Amino acid sequence: MTSSRPDRAVTHALLLLFSFIAVLPIVAIVLTALNGSHTAVGGIELPQPLSLHALSRAWDTANFSSTLVSSAIIAIGTTILTVTISVLAGYAFAILRFPGRNLLFALVLVGLVVPREAMIIPLYYDVNSYASFLSGTYAIVVLAETGILVAFGVFWMRAFFAAVPRSLIDAATLDGANPFTVLRRVLLKPAWPAVLTLIVLIFLWSWNEFLLPLVLLAGSPEHQTAPVSLALFTGRTTRDVPGLAAGSLIVAAPVLLLYVVFQRQFIRGVMSGAVKG
């Protein structure tokens, strides 16, 4: 079937229209954030005059200089921990032979469908009573987020390692290399694109995580993440639309920048069947 010109024109018109709808609210927020006027903006219009006033006002009122640092610490910590242990486990599940391998892998995959709502209650109460040194710390948020994200990490890295030609591994093993050396010397380099995708996705999911930091850091607002602080700030102010828009822009900016650079990785990863929280 050769597609006729009108067919192709309709396709592109539809794609254009629905792409436009998908970005419109986000573009509107950015424009509102840069608007100089104090009053709530009704429609979508170019900022007149262009101003960073709302941004600096939001920066001060919502304490972003502290919450962005908290978000960065938690997201980077979660990413390093999750990716490291996922590479190790993904490699073991794909390459090494040991009793109970399939059962343990199935157990890890359960994590793909565990909703945060079904783990947050004991997490909060048990940490407070049995591990109070962890309560309200960055560490507990990093550990909880890693726990929930590691299922995808293992699933993703196992799929990569399972596709590696067996001969590559056998050759190294015959040379007397132990499993860890094989991973480090032989497989880490070809695995880099898969690892990079995982890094980008875990960082995004951790940055956008909401319920876990909301509950686990409820008692220590000085450690609270930027998205949760913005939500709490939203509850207090509803009239200052440019201020809220500016806050939104500040919270979204890091992941938007990351998306500009790594969009291929984002899309490939999420489409592989990841269950986003």
Add this chain to the structure above:
Amino acid sequence: MNDPETIRALQPSVVASTQARERVGRRRRDHRSRADRAFGRSLSGYLFLLPVFAVYVPFVLLPLVHTAFLSLYQWNGLTPGTWAGFANYRALWSDPQLASAFVHSAVLVVFYAVLPIALALFLVSVMSRARIRGAGPYRTLLFLPQIVPTVVVAIAWRWIFAPDGPLNQLLQAIGLGGLARAWLGDFTFALPAVGVIGTWALYGLCMVLFIAGLQKIPQSLYDAAQMDGAGPFAEFLAVTLPGLRGELVVAGTLTIAAAVSSFDLVYVATNGGPGDATTVPSLLVYRLAFSDGRVGGAAAVGTTIAALVFAITMVIRHFGRSPAERDAFA
């Protein structure tokens, strides 16, 4: 008293470990037998898994089990709890606030899963007649709602739905000002309005998935369908829909899971209001457990959410298999 026989009789474990040590020593001397190397390999397998399970078990699996356990108690979070049997689960039916939250969740499934998938399927099947070239930039834009923090999405739409917001201004501009209202503050329209946000957030993902799937359907199948005189609708049923089976499974799992546990969006957009008009089970877990002191009830809601997500995932994956795979499995 200290002769070897007595020690052996008294401490069999010491003896066993001594014997084991001797065995290992012998094997070392044998320059490592094959069995020994297999043992070493399986041991290193577990070592590689240790870090994952050290985090996954205490921070996900045990809390999951503990939630199910707590759901059988009445507990206010402070004083010792009392055994409640299945009373917390019976309350999911009998307590109107809890029951209505699950009904709201079902409504959201329509907006989060059914509408985006149907819309994306329709658009993609219209496009399938013209094979899509240069979809890259569209893909980037369509995918954007997946990237933006949900808090930001909720703030943007609160503004769009506000009494003096863009939606009402648009309605006034086209002479439908009578329809203008505070959408998220309206008892009838708040839930569908939250649903619309979900539809907006997820249709792009479905489209990107289906466009990718479409590229993998061989052109020859469409040619064959045309030769058989199939119209657009028959072609859709015979070629496009079966060809997108895998993508439909992924889209269905992602969107329904998003609908059933949609805490962030509802928390920021409406916080369950007005009244309980947009209260969903996720929100109840948070409210009951951390402000109402009804931890057992919250745990029952949380356990039910987990069971629902798990069951729905299983069902979708089952029906997502090709008929041949299903037969092999049955």
